[in-house]
Structure formats: structure tokens, C-alpha cells
Amino acid sequence: MSKPNVDEEIPIPPPVESEFPLSPAQVGMATFLCSEAAFFSTLVVAYLIYLGEDQTGPTPAESLSLTRAVINSAFLLGSSGTIMLAMNARKAKSLNGFSVWMFGTITLGVLFLVGTAYEWEELIYQDGLTIGRNLFGTTFYTLIGFHAFHVTLGLVLLTVITFLERAGRLSAKSEATELVSWYWHFVDAVWIVIFGVVYWMGT
Amino acid sequence: MRSLRKGRFRQAYWGMMRWPLALALVALSPLVLVAQTPEMFDPASPDAIEIRELFYLVLAITTLIFVLVGGALAYFIYRFRDPPGAPRDDSEPPQIYGSQPIEIAWTLAPTLIVLVLSLVVIRSVIAMRSEPPTEGTLRVRAVGHQWWWEFEYPEFGFTTANELVIPTSDADAPTPVYLQLESADVIHSFWVPKLAGKTDLVPAKTNRMRLEANAAGIYEGRCAEYCGTQHAKMLIRVTAVSPAEFEKWVADQQRSAAVAASVDAGRQIFMDQACANCHTIRGEPAIGKFGPDLTHLMSRHTIASGVLENNRTNLADWLTDPDQAKPGSRMPNMRLSPTEVKQLVDYLMTLE
Amino acid sequence: MAIAETGQSSAASPLVTQLHGWVTTVDHKRIGILYILMSLFFLVVGGVEALLIRLQLWVPNNTLIGPDTFNQLFTMHGTTMIFFVVMPMLSGFANYLVPLMIGCRDVAFPRLNALGFWLALFGGCILYTSYFTGDALYGLGSAPDVGWFAYAPLTSPAYARGGSVDYWILGTLVSGVGTLTFAVNLIATILTMRAPGMKLNQVPLFVWMMLVDAGLIIVAFPPLTAAQIMLLLDRYAGAHFFDTQAGGSAILWQHLFWFFGHPEVYIMALPAFGIISEIVPVFSRKVIFGYASMAAATAAIGFISLGVWAHHMFTVGLDDRLDAFFSAASFLIAVPTGIKIFNWTATLYGGRLQLRTPMLFALGFLGMFLIGGLTGIMLATVPVDWQVSDSYFLVAHFHYVLFGGSLFALMGGCYYWFPKATGKMLSETLGAWHFWLLFVGFNLLFGPMHIAGIMGMPRRVYTYEAGQGWDFWNQLSTIGAFIMGIGFLIFFINLVLSLRSGQKAGDDPWDAWTLEWATSSPPASYNFEQIPTVRSRRPLWDLKHPEDPDWKYE
Incomplete structure (x- = not known):
């Protein structure tokens, strides 16, 4: 029996090219974000299941402030816009434009976190809502907490990637910056869902 | 020619049947030694009988599928195996890439079976899930504890444990008992195979279950959901007695404790x-x-x-x-x- | 071949260097082997646990093992076998084979790949650390004893004192994160790194099934992670997710767990299906019957398996409509599964079956998985489930699916690809002994469990009373378990002996058709000197039969 050997000329017709439209890193990030979506969906489902099941307050309507949530959302949604501008600047090879917009994004992200911190302070010290107070507290802090954790992680990534770009440590072909922006958009999208489910429905 | 074919058929038949037969023999031989009808196949209540009938039905269907598919598998292995010691032959058998009609056929056939089964199941689930008890039916609150059972008879105002006493139910004029299943700690499951399937006792949830015995006697059961260290020793004993005896038993239980x-x-x-x-x-x-x-x-x-x-x-x-x-x-x-x-x-x- | 020589020269280097090489490796083949070694290690551990369980159940009222130790044993056995035997073994096979089968040099993210393995191993270590904590100093250890699905509220601080449950949570959580990285990697690799010419509908079925498998992992594991985090918050931060005293729900845990748990069954079965789909054609000398319907059935299984989870909860007292829906969905999944069995059986038809060890395991798989599938239909019949659920009948059912199914296939895979990974053949004689002992032992162990279950024996009991008619069946089971133990012993002897002095395998010992057989055994770290170009589903068939290539028919 003849052993096939790749060194030999393979007697088959010329190949049909099948290029997948995305690069491995893009597929990897997209898949990772899918798993993140499954994770947040679980937290949202838990929140919804327990919504209105509490015997003791405070309820979402009593304790949440839609105004504050809208302001917070403006920060985060705005940061999605600024990171898009940063990506455009990067495509146009404007390192300064990129840096400015990234700085803007990071600032808006930090403002969002500060807003969340204020909200939590008020909830804990004025409304007495803690994670152990009732089911709303349990599900609310878990959901919002994990989102805020993702925002924090995103801010670290944004900072690191900005410094790397400025230091010229990333090649022009590197996809890292673009993928970090995907992640940031995803965190933003999760917030939109949270805004609808927690703040809009709740107040 | 004829006899040759016959011989080949016999050979093929034996090849097809050898394994199932051997397996069946192995499986059946101990049955002779320990012949004992499983309790769920010897039911004492209409619900348990219904489950048994359904079990027989799926058992028949799945056995048929097993014989057909398993038979084909065994026959193909026997028929197409490369005989050991046969002259080495490097040519490949004809390559069959698939056949649309066959594939469609064996997609549709199981789909149909499954459809019928689904309908049967839905019908019997609706029939067997207990409707709420009407006026005058006996209700018992069964509470699972680690690792014992509390049985409260709210209408009669007393509580007992581990041994549930119920009046027998006439098959013609059924008087089932309704259990209200609750748990004091973790999840348990109430299972008396001769009388009904199992239903879980879940903390912070109340389940209902219909219990009925057509003949007087003691029916044994146990907790069926793992509930901690002594899950194994959380047995149930349902004693079904005639309505008259039941009334006497209730009267006895309603008394306060004797003091000597x-x-x-x-x-x-x-x-x-x-x-x-x-x-x-x-x-x-x-x-x-x-x-x-x-x-x-x-x-x-x-x-x-x-x-x-x-x-x-x-x-x-x-x-x-x-x-x-x-x-x-x-x-x-x-x-x-x-x-x-x-x-x-x-x-x-x-x-x- | 030059490639083989490089492999040998590294074998001559000092042990420390070699070990360092293995620990720091990012080569998908080495990581694959590490996964499989880890899996085999835990197989021994989980197997010994099973033997202890069987010993305790040998006679009624046995006092060999106390209730607490027994409850820890079955918890650890289940958790180990699922998270640290089957999962790493399928990860190992996928890691080793997928890049070779699709003709690329490594996975998309080699370092992430290494991380995945070490997380999986670390998870296993966390789980087993539990034995050395808490009570261990003056007792028999404090391994988790809540069952592998850890139903709330048994896991709440009130009922699970000490840290044992935390080891279960963290061990499976960490390994679950590792599994996720594996899935991300696999999807990126399969979608973007196939050899030139290999279209997605031309990948070997193993690769296709791993793609669906990875997709399922991406959807099913995060909910488990989320549920486990909720449980941790309950235990340590005063949250009330599963705290029934404060309005939480014990049922929510069941929903979340089985939303992971049922797809998980298919996550463990699909790679097995893939292995069978590689072995059966090669040893029948025939192309797989109905590639397209196989692929479609796989996708259908992946899809439907996300909608059947509550069939684990028929006794919980859900709404009738829910029970009906999940019953129907569970029946429905029998259709694509049936298609697969039919296609494999049809592949045998007209072939020339070579009953070598991999094929023996594949055929054993077909028979056992058929039985497991059919008892599954019985369990999907809701009222029947009310009787046999949580009994030994159920234990028998899922062992026919997971052991007779997944593990038989994985064993077949070991025999099939061992020559590729090591360059040596496994002994056929020992292999046949291994198979037949396993096959007989398996049926003797799990066959009687159906009967014990029907006779009313619930699962997870550390002992039972005499006079129930269960003794005999339990004794058969125990005998079967030890026969299987001997079978596995022979397997390990075979591994060691063949590795030391096995017959040389050559590049393509089975005369197979997929790309992994086109390179040397073992392959060089770069897999292929030249990336092959592909035109059909069986590139090596085209090569071997230029007069009648596959691409003419596709």
C-alpha cells in the first residue's frame, strides 16, 4: 500500500479558496462575547424571576432613580461613541486623535463608575438596600456588580491598549485595539438591557 | 441451489439471533432464581395501574426498536465482517455515500412514533395530575424532614409520623386521599411504587399528590431525592385500612396522651x-x-x-x-x- | 522521515528538560496528551470511588462504609467522571486531532489553550483538596457530599457546614472557565484555519461535531458559572438566590443547573459521536453513509438539547404544560440521535468490517448507546419517569449513555489514535481482552441496575434493608464493576507495554482517509511540512484512489 506523503505532488485539482470573513482573533472575541452574553442572560433571568417576589422592601420603585440611571447611561453610551471615533482616528493613522478619543472614553467610563458608586452609597445608606436585605437587593447587586466589574476590566484594557498604541508597541496589523473596542461595545449593550430591565421596568 | 440458500439463511438467522438470544438468556436466567414481581408492576391504585400500562407500551415500542436496530447491527457485523484468515484483499468495497429516500424514511418513521408517544404522554399527564380536592375528601399534610416524615391530618387535628394511615378506596366510587407535600428543610421525594409515582417535597413550595389504595395492606416506600446523610433510611409506610377501621384509628389518634x-x-x-x-x-x-x-x-x-x-x-x-x-x-x-x-x-x- | 527523527532526539534529553518542555508547552498535541493523561489519572480515582461504592452495596445493611463517606464517594465519583474524566478526555482528543484533521499547524490561540488545560487540572486539584481539609485531620475527610448536581438548599450553610461545598463550587467553576477557553479556541480554529480548499461542509465529522460541541459549551457553561457564583454569594455574602427561608427558590438552582446539565450530556456525547463517525467508516472500508444528514442531525441535537433540561425535573411538580413541552422535546431529540445510529449501521452494510480493537469499541458503543437511548425514551414518558426517576433505573440509563456511549467511544479513540500520537501500535491481544472484559463487566454492572431500579431501589442510598429482592442484582453489579476494573487494568498495562515495546505504527496504520494520517507518527511540532490542499471530505482517499476520487461525488 502506498503511503501518502505530503511532500509529493498531490494529484488533485486546484483548491477552491474558502476564506472565512473574520480573523481567528475576531472569531475568538466574538465567541467569548457570546459566552459573556449567556452569563449576563442568566443574571438577568434571575433578576426577572425574583422581581416583585419580595415580602419586604425596598422595592425597585422605592429606591431606584431613573434620572440618575439616565445620566449614567449617557456616560456609557457616550463612551461607545467616543471609542468609535477613536477607532476611526486609528484607521486614519492619527495617533493623537486616537489618544484624545480614548482618553474621552476612559473618562466617561470612570464617570459611569463614579455614578454607580454614588447610587450604591445612596441605596445602602439611605434605603438600607444591601445584598442580604431582600431578593431585589440580592439580584440587583449581583447583576449591576458584575456589569460594573466588566466596566472596570474594560477601563483597565482601554488604558493598557492606549499606552501600548502610544508607545508604538502594537503593529499596524494588530487587532488588539479593535477587539478591545468590541468588548467595550458589548459592555455597553449589556447596560442597555440592564437599563431596560432594571431601571425602566422598575421605576 | 435452494438448499444452499436455505442453509445460508439459517446461518444468517443464527448470526442475527445469536447475540440477542445469548443476552436474553443471560438476562433471564437469574429471574428464575429471584422471581419477584417489582412493586411498580403490581400496582394497587388506578394511577399506578395507568403508569404500568404506559410503561408496558413504551417497553413494547422500545423493545421492537431494539430488536430491529440491534438485529440489523448484529446481522451486519456477522454478515460483513472480514473473516479472520481470509486472503488479504486490498480492494475497497463499493462506496455508498447515502440515499435520500432511505434517510427521509428513517427520519419520518421515528418522528411519527415520537409524535404518537407525545400525545399519549400529554393525555395521561393531564389525567393523572391531581385536580384540587373537592369538599369532603381527606387531606393529609406531609412534611419532609431530615430524615423522617410528618403527617398532619388537619381536619382531625392531630399529627403523626412516618406511618401514613389512609382508608381504602373503592375502585367503583374512588375516594382518594390528597397529600399536600411540603418540606421543612431540603428537598425530599415521596415514593410508594405500588400506589403512585414520586413527587418531590420542595421547601417554600407546596406540591399536591393523589394517593389511593384499592386494597387494605401495608405499602412500603421511601424518600427518593437525596436529602443528606441518612437519605437511605427515610422509609415510608402507608397502611390502608377499611373506612370503618380508619374512623376508629382517627378517634384513637385524636385522644390526648395517656398518663399513668x-x-x-x-x-x-x-x-x-x-x-x-x-x-x-x-x-x-x-x-x-x-x-x-x-x-x-x-x-x-x-x-x-x-x-x-x-x-x-x-x-x-x-x-x-x-x-x-x-x-x-x-x-x-x-x-x-x-x-x-x-x-x-x-x-x-x-x-x- | 526527518520529522520523526526530531521527535527521537528530544527523547534523549534529560528528564528535567523534558518535563520542563511538557509543562511550558503550547503545542496543541502535547496539550492534548496532557489532557488525556489527566483524564486517565482521574479515571483511576473515579473508578476506585465507584468500586468502593459497589463494595458497600454488595450486601444489605453493610457497614463497610458509613453514610457520610458514602455520600462523599458518589458526589466525588459523579463530579470527577463528568468534569475531570470525560470533559478533559474529549478536550484532549479535540486538541490533538482538530488541527491535524483540518490541516493547520496549531490552534488559533496556543497560549490560551495551555491556560485551559492548567485551569482544568487546577480545578481537579481544588476539588480533591477537600479531602485534606476540615474533618480530615481527625475524620475521614470533608469532601463535598451534596451529589454532583448539588441541589439547593442542601448546599446552603445551614445544611452543608464547613467548606466542602466550596471545593465543589470552585473546582468545577475553575475547570468550567478552562472549558470555555477551550471552546473559544476550537471555534476560532475550525472556522478560520482550515487547510486551503477544505470547505466547512467537508471537514471530518469529528471536527464538525466538535464545532457544534464547542458552540454548546459557549451557551451552556456560563449559566452554570453564574449559578455557582450565585451560590457562593449565598454562602458568603448573605444573598438569597437559593435561600428558601428568605423567598429564594430551590427550583431556580435546578433550572440553572440543568440548563447547563442537559446540554452537558450532549457536550460529552457529541465528541463520542464524532469519534465513532471516524472509526466506523475506516474499519468498514466505506465512506460514512449520509454525511449531510449526519451533520444536520448534529446541529439539530445541539439546538434541541438546549430545550429539554426540565426533563430532569418531572417530579418537581412543575406546570403540566411545562412537563408536556419538555417531554415532547425530549422525545424529539431521539429523532436526530436515531438518524445517527441508523447512518452508522448503514455504513456497516456492504462493507468489509475489520474487527480491530477501535472497531470493537465502536460497535460496542453502537449497541450500548442504543440501549441508553431507548431507556431515555422510557424516561421521557413523564408518568413512567415519576416511577423510575431517581431510582437505579435512571443510574443504569445514564451510565449506558455516558459510559457505554461516551467512554466506550473515547476508549476506541485511544486505540485508534494512539499510533498517531506515539508511533507505536497498542497490542491487539490486550486490546481485545480490554474490550471484552469492559463489555461484559459493563453489562453485568449496569444491566441489573435497570431491574434494581424497577424493584424500587432509589439512587444514592448508602445501604438498603434485606428482603427487598435487591441483593442479587446489586451483587451482579458489584461483580461487573470488578470485571471492568480488571479490564481497565489491562488497558493501562497495554498503554505502558506498547509505549515501551509496541510494534512500530508507521504514518497510516489503518489505511485511513483523514488528514492526520498524512503526516508522520508522531507528528512534528509543526504538524505538516507543507499544508495540504483539500478537495473532498476524504483527502487521503482521493490520494489513494486517483482513479475514483471522492470529489467527483460531492
Whole structure:
């Protein structure tokens, strides 16, 4: 029996090219974000299941402030816009434009976190809502907490990637910056869902 | 030519049947040794009978599929195997890439079977899930504890443990008992195979279950959902008695506990030690709820949730060291002296 | 071949260097082997646990093993076998084979790949650390004893004192994160790194099934992670997710767990299906019957398996409509599964079956998985489930699916690809002994469990009373378990002996058709000197039969 050997000329017709439209890193990030979506969906489902099941307050309507949530959302949604501008600047090879917009994004992200911190302070010290107070507290802090954790992680990534770009440590072909922006958009999208489910429905 | 084909057929037939036959023989031979009808195939209530019929139906369908597919598999292995020692042949058999009609056929056939089965199942689920009890039906609140059962008869105002007593139900004019299933701690499951399938007892949820026995007798069951250390020793005993006997039993249970002066020492120990904190004896200062109600302890045949026969020796052993019979049990070892144990048992034996 | 020589020269280097090489490796083949070694290690551990369980159940009222130790044993056995035997073994096979089968040099993210393995191993270590904590100093250890699906509220601090449950949570959580990285990697690799010419509908079925498998992992594991985090918050931060005293729900845990748990069954079965789809054609000398319907059935299984989880909860007292829906969905999944069995069986038809060890395991798989599937239909019949659920009948059912199914296939895979990974053949004689002992032992162990279950024996009992008619069946089971134990012993002897002095395999010992056989055994770290170009589903068939290539028919 003849052993096939790749060194030999393979007697088959010329190949049909099948290029997948995305690069491995893009597929990897997209898949990772899918798993993140499954994770947040679980937290949202838990929140919804327990919504209105509490015997003791405070309820979402009593304790949440839609105004504050809208302001917070403006920060985060705005940061999605600024990171898009940063990506455009990067495509146009404007390192300064990129840096400015990234700085803007990071600032808006930090403002969002500060807003969340204020909200939590008020909830804990004025409304007495803690994670152990009732089911709303349990599900609310878990959901919002994990989102805020993702925002924090995103801010670290944004900072690191900005410094790397400025230091010229990333090649022009590197996809890292673009993928970090995907992640940031995803965190933003999760917030939109949270805004609808927690703040809009709740107040 | 004819005989050759016949011979080949016989060979093929044997090839096809050899394994199933051998397997069947292996599987059936022990049955002769330990012939015992499984309880779920010897039901004593309409619901359990219905389940058995359904079981027979799926068993028939799946056996048929098993014989067909398994037979084909066995036959193909026999028929197409490369005989050992056959001359080496490097040519490949004809390559068959698939066949649309065949593939469609064996997609549709199972789909149809499955569709029919689904309809049968939906019908019987709706028929068997208990409708809420109507006026005048007997209701029992069954509460699962780690690792015993509490049975409360709310209409009659008493509580008992581990041994559920129900009146028999006439098949023509059924009078089922409705169990209201709750849990005091973790998830348990109430399973008496001769009477019904199992239903879980879930904390913070109330389940309902219809229980019915067409013949008087003792029906054994157990907890079927893992619930911690002594899950294995959480047995159920359902005693079905005639309606007249049931009424008498209820009247007996409704009485407060008997008090005899001769066992005052034991009674004192019961009230002074922690016993009274966990056990109720109606009419006495003992009103604990954590353990089984002992008002009519001696009316029960077993103790420790069906683990031991209820007699003097076992009671004494149980009081001396519960871990002996049921390690990990929530019943503490009170470190009583043998005299105290004897006095306590004397007292308990009066709780008829 | 030059490639083989490089492999040998590294074998001559000092042990420390070699070990360092293995620990720091990012080569998908080495990581694959590490996964499989880890899996085999835990197989021994989980197997010994099973033997202890069987010993305890040998006679009624046995006092060999106490209730607490027994409850820890079955918890650890289940958790180990699922998370640390089957999962790493399928990860190992996928890691080793997928890049070779699709003709690329490594996975998309080699370092992430290494991380995945070390997380999986670390998870296993966390789980087993539990034995050395808490009570261990003066007792028999405090391994988790809540069952592998850890139903709330048994896991709440009130009922699970000490840290044992935390080891279960963290061990499976960490390994679950590792599994996720594996899935991300696999999807990126399969979608973007196929050899030139290999279209997605031309990948070997193993690769296709791993793609669906990875997709399922991406959807099913995060909910488990979320549920486990909720449980941790309950235990340590005072949250009330599963706290029934404060309005939480014990049922929510069941929903979340089985939303992971049922797809998980298919996550463990699909790679097995893939292995069978490689072995059966090669040893029948025929192309797989109905590639397209196989691929479609796989996708259908992946999809439907996300909608059947509550069939684990028929006794919980859900709404009738829910029970009906999940019953129907569970029946429905029998259709694509049936298609697969039919296609494999049809592949045998007209072939020339070579009953070598991999094929023996594949055929054993077909028979056992058929039985497991059919008892599955019985369990999907809701009222029947009310009787046999949580009994030994159920234990028998899922062992026919997971052991007779997944593990038989994985064993077949070991025999099939061992020559590729090591360059040596496994002994056929020992292999046949291994198979037949396993096959007989398996049926003797799990066959009687159906009967014990029907006779009313619930699962997870550390002992049972005499006179129930269960003794005999339990004794058969125990005998079967030890026969299987001997079978596995022979397997390990075979591994060691063949590795030391096995017959040389050559590049393509089975005369197979997929790309992994086109390179040397073992392959060089770069897999292929020249990336092959592909035109059909069986590139090596085209090569071997230029007069009648596959691409003419596709």
C-alpha cells in the first residue's frame, strides 16, 4: 500500500479558496462575547424571576432613580461613541486623535463608575438596600456588580491598549485595539438591557 | 441451489439471533432464581395501574426498536465482517455515500412514533395530575424532614409520623386521599411504587399528590431525592385500612396522651431532659416540633422512620445511641444512664 | 522521515528538560496528551470511588462504609467522571486531532489553550483538596457530599457546614472557565484555519461535531458559572438566590443547573459521536453513509438539547404544560440521535468490517448507546419517569449513555489514535481482552441496575434493608464493576507495554482517509511540512484512489 506523503505532488485539482470573513482573533472575541452574553442572560433571568417576589422592601420603585440611571447611561453610551471615533482616528493613522478619543472614553467610563458608586452609597445608606436585605437587593447587586466589574476590566484594557498604541508597541496589523473596542461595545449593550430591565421596568 | 440458500439463511438467522438470544438468556436466567414481581408492576391504585400500562407500551415500542436496530447491527457485523484468515484483499468495497429516500424514511418513521408517544404522554399527564380536592375528601399534610416524615391530618387535628394511615378506596366510587407535600428543610421525594409515582417535597413550595389504595395492606416506600446523610433510611409506610377501621384509628389518634402514675419517673425524664424541646406529646407540656409527634408512639409499628421495629429493646437501643441504627440522625445521644433509659422506655411504652 | 527523527532526539534529553518542555508547552498535541493523561489519572480515582461504592452495596445493611463517606464517594465519583474524566478526555482528543484533521499547524490561540488545560487540572486539584481539609485531620475527610448536581438548599450553610461545598463550587467553576477557553479556541480554529480548499461542509465529522460541541459549551457553561457564583454569594455574602427561608427558590438552582446539565450530556456525547463517525467508516472500508444528514442531525441535537433540561425535573411538580413541552422535546431529540445510529449501521452494510480493537469499541458503543437511548425514551414518558426517576433505573440509563456511549467511544479513540500520537501500535491481544472484559463487566454492572431500579431501589442510598429482592442484582453489579476494573487494568498495562515495546505504527496504520494520517507518527511540532490542499471530505482517499476520487461525488 502506498503511503501518502505530503511532500509529493498531490494529484488533485486546484483548491477552491474558502476564506472565512473574520480573523481567528475576531472569531475568538466574538465567541467569548457570546459566552459573556449567556452569563449576563442568566443574571438577568434571575433578576426577572425574583422581581416583585419580595415580602419586604425596598422595592425597585422605592429606591431606584431613573434620572440618575439616565445620566449614567449617557456616560456609557457616550463612551461607545467616543471609542468609535477613536477607532476611526486609528484607521486614519492619527495617533493623537486616537489618544484624545480614548482618553474621552476612559473618562466617561470612570464617570459611569463614579455614578454607580454614588447610587450604591445612596441605596445602602439611605434605603438600607444591601445584598442580604431582600431578593431585589440580592439580584440587583449581583447583576449591576458584575456589569460594573466588566466596566472596570474594560477601563483597565482601554488604558493598557492606549499606552501600548502610544508607545508604538502594537503593529499596524494588530487587532488588539479593535477587539478591545468590541468588548467595550458589548459592555455597553449589556447596560442597555440592564437599563431596560432594571431601571425602566422598575421605576 | 435452494438448499444452499436455505442453509445460508439459517446461518444468517443464527448470526442475527445469536447475540440477542445469548443476552436474553443471560438476562433471564437469574429471574428464575429471584422471581419477584417489582412493586411498580403490581400496582394497587388506578394511577399506578395507568403508569404500568404506559410503561408496558413504551417497553413494547422500545423493545421492537431494539430488536430491529440491534438485529440489523448484529446481522451486519456477522454478515460483513472480514473473516479472520481470509486472503488479504486490498480492494475497497463499493462506496455508498447515502440515499435520500432511505434517510427521509428513517427520519419520518421515528418522528411519527415520537409524535404518537407525545400525545399519549400529554393525555395521561393531564389525567393523572391531581385536580384540587373537592369538599369532603381527606387531606393529609406531609412534611419532609431530615430524615423522617410528618403527617398532619388537619381536619382531625392531630399529627403523626412516618406511618401514613389512609382508608381504602373503592375502585367503583374512588375516594382518594390528597397529600399536600411540603418540606421543612431540603428537598425530599415521596415514593410508594405500588400506589403512585414520586413527587418531590420542595421547601417554600407546596406540591399536591393523589394517593389511593384499592386494597387494605401495608405499602412500603421511601424518600427518593437525596436529602443528606441518612437519605437511605427515610422509609415510608402507608397502611390502608377499611373506612370503618380508619374512623376508629382517627378517634384513637385524636385522644390526648395517656398518663399513668406508674411511669412518672420516665415522664419526668422526658420533660426535664431536652426530649420535650423536639417532640410533642399532646396533653403534656412537651410541644417540640423538630422531631416526630410521640403522642401515640406505640400505635406505630416502626421507629426512626421505618428503620427499627417498634419494641422495647429497639426503643432502649435507640435512646442509648441513635447513631448505632442511624448514624448522623438528628436525634441526639442524651447520654442517659441505663436506669434512665429503662424508665424512659417504660414511659414511652404507655403512649398507645 | 526527518520529522520523526526530531521527535527521537528530544527523547534523549534529560528528564528535567523534558518535563520542563511538557509543562511550558503550547503545542496543541502535547496539550492534548496532557489532557488525556489527566483524564486517565482521574479515571483511576473515579473508578476506585465507584468500586468502593459497589463494595458497600454488595450486601444489605453493610457497614463497610458509613453514610457520610458514602455520600462523599458518589458526589466525588459523579463530579470527577463528568468534569475531570470525560470533559478533559474529549478536550484532549479535540486538541490533538482538530488541527491535524483540518490541516493547520496549531490552534488559533496556543497560549490560551495551555491556560485551559492548567485551569482544568487546577480545578481537579481544588476539588480533591477537600479531602485534606476540615474533618480530615481527625475524620475521614470533608469532601463535598451534596451529589454532583448539588441541589439547593442542601448546599446552603445551614445544611452543608464547613467548606466542602466550596471545593465543589470552585473546582468545577475553575475547570468550567478552562472549558470555555477551550471552546473559544476550537471555534476560532475550525472556522478560520482550515487547510486551503477544505470547505466547512467537508471537514471530518469529528471536527464538525466538535464545532457544534464547542458552540454548546459557549451557551451552556456560563449559566452554570453564574449559578455557582450565585451560590457562593449565598454562602458568603448573605444573598438569597437559593435561600428558601428568605423567598429564594430551590427550583431556580435546578433550572440553572440543568440548563447547563442537559446540554452537558450532549457536550460529552457529541465528541463520542464524532469519534465513532471516524472509526466506523475506516474499519468498514466505506465512506460514512449520509454525511449531510449526519451533520444536520448534529446541529439539530445541539439546538434541541438546549430545550429539554426540565426533563430532569418531572417530579418537581412543575406546570403540566411545562412537563408536556419538555417531554415532547425530549422525545424529539431521539429523532436526530436515531438518524445517527441508523447512518452508522448503514455504513456497516456492504462493507468489509475489520474487527480491530477501535472497531470493537465502536460497535460496542453502537449497541450500548442504543440501549441508553431507548431507556431515555422510557424516561421521557413523564408518568413512567415519576416511577423510575431517581431510582437505579435512571443510574443504569445514564451510565449506558455516558459510559457505554461516551467512554466506550473515547476508549476506541485511544486505540485508534494512539499510533498517531506515539508511533507505536497498542497490542491487539490486550486490546481485545480490554474490550471484552469492559463489555461484559459493563453489562453485568449496569444491566441489573435497570431491574434494581424497577424493584424500587432509589439512587444514592448508602445501604438498603434485606428482603427487598435487591441483593442479587446489586451483587451482579458489584461483580461487573470488578470485571471492568480488571479490564481497565489491562488497558493501562497495554498503554505502558506498547509505549515501551509496541510494534512500530508507521504514518497510516489503518489505511485511513483523514488528514492526520498524512503526516508522520508522531507528528512534528509543526504538524505538516507543507499544508495540504483539500478537495473532498476524504483527502487521503482521493490520494489513494486517483482513479475514483471522492470529489467527483460531492
